[in-house]
Amino acid sequence: MIDKVHLETVLEKYKQDFATTQWTDEKYKWEAVKCFQDNWEVNSVDFASMLTNSLAKTENLLASMNFLPSNMIKEFAVRAPEEVRAMFIALFDENEEVFERIEAFKTQSAILLEKYGEGAKQHYQNENAISTYLWLRYPDKYYIYKFGEMKTVAHELSSDYRFKKGAYADNIRNSILLYNEICNELHKDKELVDLLEKHLTPSCYPDPELKTLTIDVGFYISRYYSKKDLISDDSWIPVEYSPEISMEKWIELLNDKEIFTPSSLEIMKRFKDYGGMATCTQLETKYGENKNFYNSGSVSLARRIAEKTGCPHRKDDHENLRWWPILYVGRQASKDDQGSFVWKLRDELAVALDKVDLSKVALYATPPDGKDIHGYWWLNANPKIWSFSDIAVGEEQSYTLYNDNGNKRRIFQNFLDAKAGDQIIGYESNPIKKIVALGKVVAEQDGEKIYFEKIEGLSVPIDYQTLKECPELERMEYFRNPQGSLFKLTNGEFDFIMDLIREENPVAAKDHVEAYGKNDFLKEVYMPENRYDTLVAVLKNKQNIILQGPPGVGKTFAAKRLAYSIIGEKDDTRIEFVQFHQSYSYEDFMMGYKPVEDKFELKFGIFYRFCQKAANQPNKEFFFIIDEINRGNLSKIFGELLMLLERDYRGAKVTLAYNGMSFFVPKNLYIIGMMNTADRSLAMIDYALRRRFSFFELEPGFDSDGFLRYRDSLDEETLNELLARVKELNKEISLDKSLGKGFCIGHSYFCGQNEFSEEWLESVVKFEILPMLSEYWFDDPNKLQRWESLLLGVFQ
Template sequence: METKQYDWVDLYKEFSHLLLGFRRQREELITKVEKIFKDTGISMPTLDKDNQITDIDPFTIFGLFNKSSMKESNRLKIIESVAETFGVQADIPTSFDSVPVLNNQNATFYDYVGERGESDIEELWDLFETAMKYADNPTEGNRKVLSKYFDLVINKKGNGNSKVTMALYWIAPDSFLNLDQRNSWYIYESGKIPGKVVSSLPKIESKIPSAKYFEIINILLSYLNSGECSLKDFKELSFEAWRYSEEVNQKIKDDKTTRDEKGAGLADEDVDTVHYWIYSPGDGAVKWEDFYRQNVMGIGWSRIGDLTQYTSKDEMKVAMKEKIDPSKPYRNAAHATWQFANEMKPGDIVFVKKGMHQLIGRGIVKSDYFFDSSIDSDYSNFREMNWTDNYIDEPKDHPGQAVMKTLTDITSYTDYVEKLITLFEKDEDNDEVEVPDISYPLYDKKRFLDEVYMDEDKYNTLVGLVKTKKNVILQGAPGVGKTYAAKRLAYSMMGVKDQERVMMIQFHQSYSYEDFIEGFRPTSAGEGFEIKKGSFYNFCKKAADDLDNDYFFIIDEINRGNLSKIFGELFMLIENDKRGNALQLLYSDEKFSVPKNLHIIGMMNTADRSLAMLDYALRRRFAFFEMKPGFESEGFRNYRMSLNSKEFNNLINTIDNLNGVITADESLGEGFCIGHSYFCELREISNSMLSNIVEYELIPLLKEYWFDEPLKIKDWTNYLRGAIK
């Protein structure tokens, strides 16, 4: 079938006029709606309390086939049934280009019985009828009548700009503009509409008055008809807004992918880590023995079919509502099902529970997700497993009460995971269960220098300091890439991106010895106190069990904490020549030492006036490495050349001059220079992007630096703005 763009308009318009004929025959209209869903075999969405429909409006009926996450096949089924049921003569659409859709969670234009006003649905019909009259005959008189009902409806609970203008656009797209999120962004923020046009438009409000809405329509119609624009009408504008927003979103995704591939931020997508899950094989673990025997784990929801067909949790949730029970939210079910199909991976550890108080098994995930309806009619979604433990005959007591969900990722609950691991430790006569080896991505000096924008000589110096001193603080102004560099420095020294050997924490004013080493904490049962080990203690023990490999403990904002209080007796133990020596810990009857293969990397912002200097006793135990702006590094020069932007080059040259002034300023100095991180990871340069950096990042920083020198702020504000014009 040949696709014809905007061929939906004819059917939507004809259906609008047919619907108007049912304004006084609403019981018959409801019967027809129910028949449509019965004939198509599609579950009818909830349209009133307990789905006992007593009244309905025309916009809600249009919404039945204009919803987000609705499959196009179901959309066409409903439209074909609508055409047959109401006698629509227009052809079935081949394309839905520019048709906006409702949020599934807010798909009626009225509240349910008991919550809506007596005239709410009648006023929706009034809006519908007067909108059609205005579309057929756009006189000032018709506009005034329409405006009355527009203002009434848009101020009803649950309605707003996007929803009401979307509804008007459905029935008359040549007369009414859809002000949903995409269109509003395209018109006001994308830069695709000339500034002189945008500046003449009234600002968008959450519930825009009719006068402003029609003003927007008139200004944009004038622009579309002026010959200055390649778009001819609101349909083309809406389609272009969708197309361009998709393009921008894809660029954002590509940028994120590129950053993730480079290991941007604190988490790295290309680093595989073991996750821990707690899982229930059916109600009361009824499927456990079958799954254990077959070496699989299964999850229900067979009625929604192969899980790989869904691209989001929302799509799964919609399918569950359509195929099982439209009245249930399925929030947790969709989340668990999505994780089972998409987030769980081979090598993950699964603990099996029965009810909320018993543990009956443990295993290791062996395969990716697969769908097989031949194994079990109720359970068709599977992963192959290596079940290592079966305690169905003598269940273990769960520590506390387990969550009720079928599947939960518990990796981040480290204490809980440790308790479960301890419960399943093998007897001395048996071998321990081995977690499969993980293949970590390689990482070396070259990759570090490509990403961090540091000269090779400085990198070699920094690595030498870490190896000899064991404890190094990276200090520098904001934006020089301290946090970005710290983890990559560890990776480059290890040769691989092994997150298991790197731990990062952040100090703050409330951080204490008890958080860092050990301290008394309430027991889980709330019946007393127990000694709980801190982050540094646990990581030291982990490093001590693997002395053949280097481990890195990274402390962000190291000068924000009370360091004497946090480190306690570790002042001596962290020194390079004291590594391996043991001291009695403050709370427990235990000797503790810091292993030789553990390196401490701290980060310190030299431009923060509010922070005190480091304790001199601690300062002696650290080497301090000054990180400076990397504008002159080979990596940044290559990056700058790849962008090939005159405005970008002008701005960087201006920043270089500005840093010279900051360095010479007696009240500031080199530690306050503007770093290169403000300008990194830009794939394409635009004036608006550079302007945002200047206006919302650099100028506020200068106002902080020179709060008592307004003329200097004014001069450099003008220089920065002028650089990108």
């Protein structure tokens, strides 16, 4: 459900801005649909040209700034037209579920990127882009999906639909339901429909179902309306109206069970408990139920009161606006209020509520039938005494019910109420002031202690100020009186905090992954079996290894597959990849202050977050892969981590300078670095780091069983002859005193081809190998000329 009253307010502003700015700036959306509809023909002989023409007017949607999905999909269509044609046929197949089609399109795009990306790191075919294709094809059914926009619109209109990072399937389904609701309301606004029809031109899609108009309204809410501070003063409305019900009459009504039903009394009690003034969102978070329970319940109650008493009510065209002023005065919510409208109990009603017995009325909503009933707690740790960061995941910890002087802990009843299975938000107080962990109660108090277990450390802790600025949490027990250790959370408060946590610490949904072992590695990475066994043994012994070797031996390719083979499956959630460069810093790697709008915030780096992730699953191996490790200033990047990298110090904790928290490198984390031995512009890594890594030389694998099988599968004499020449070249490079075996030519230059062509092979020689030789022998043109003749002579 959405707040239809507030949507009406939004639409009034939208209509005011439509002719002056909105249509001028956003007309291209209707033109983009018309262009696509006029040009799309999936069976076109020249598919690539047809696709280019169809997407000709989507620049602002698919090709703006660094967002390049149309460029990439058009390039793929040139390189592989039939594959891309099949992708669009599958995407537009309405017999399949929409999210599955989107996922399939993304998967196929990733495959095309590997085949035809030519070094590109991204195919850009994300949910936003793919939903745009769907909308262009079926403009009377679909909308453009954009996570941030959907989340803002849902929040602004107090929608029940939730949008969470990483929950792609639910987000897409909820976006369609949310925009369908908005679209239904647009159809009722004749003034807006007439306004659109007046501005449509022959170059525009007529938009009979108003789906494109709905997209534009959502964009307007997200980009403009949500950023306005709608409140110019604190006046309450309506000022000219009163239901003319005295306090004594309210008491009489409150005792009338036909008027004030149990749910009506619950609404009143919760308003009163919250201080007499709240948004529906705040009540939902604090006491349970959903926003519509409070919204619709209040309107229904007011109607019954009007029928019973004959009191005057407002003559408003909108149903809700006639009735809620009987119970409340209200105002639009400001940016500091969570929700869209603030309701305040009428003074006479508020006084009457103090004079009736509400002790048997439920303050908190009961969980639905079949749902486990658990308690939720905020556990406050003082790092000077103990810290969540010092506890390993899965480790149990006790907390005494009495302090050192034998006195009861503050809010002692909370320690008695906590039960096994209750969920815990782990917070660390001064000087850290962040949520850093999640836990659960494993055993209730035994008269002396309560026992809990840490179940997850947060890769990105949640700052106190972030929580404090959330109006939904303003009545949280900890914020009302922070003196103590264990504080009660309502179901709504816990869910709200968990939403904040999961936005920054998403749990990756693990799909079925393919098994991968030693034999799979040897099929793909051209390395002798005994060398593989040695490599695995060295890595497991040292836990840090650098794969070094000349260009083209497949260091990066081998690193990831080495990780797969040890994990036992192709689980990318347990692998992280980063590339060092001269500007890379500790702030990027671990943590540092970064500008955010008009201030600086502490941001956690990729290695910090990955270590926390590994620590949360101590029984599984995790791999951190660093490409071009010797390109970075390693002392600057690693800082105080140098000691922690050593195997003997894994699990040892240090206090970080930036935030005062404990940190350790988990024992189940392996680090794999790659280093190009042929790059003379780079210095060798310093000795302090060198002794913490083992070094493993990757050599050209022309004689490995795997490469020989690959060569034989192509069965091409030209290739065989060229490979023989390259092996001779490598011998000469190895014997060259100014070069050595670290400058040899690797086998990967000749890999990755399912079908052989001399054009491809000759281009490898001309544009990859010979330019490298010209660098090697820039001072010996005769040697360069000789090898150029030998290598190109293969093709004569």
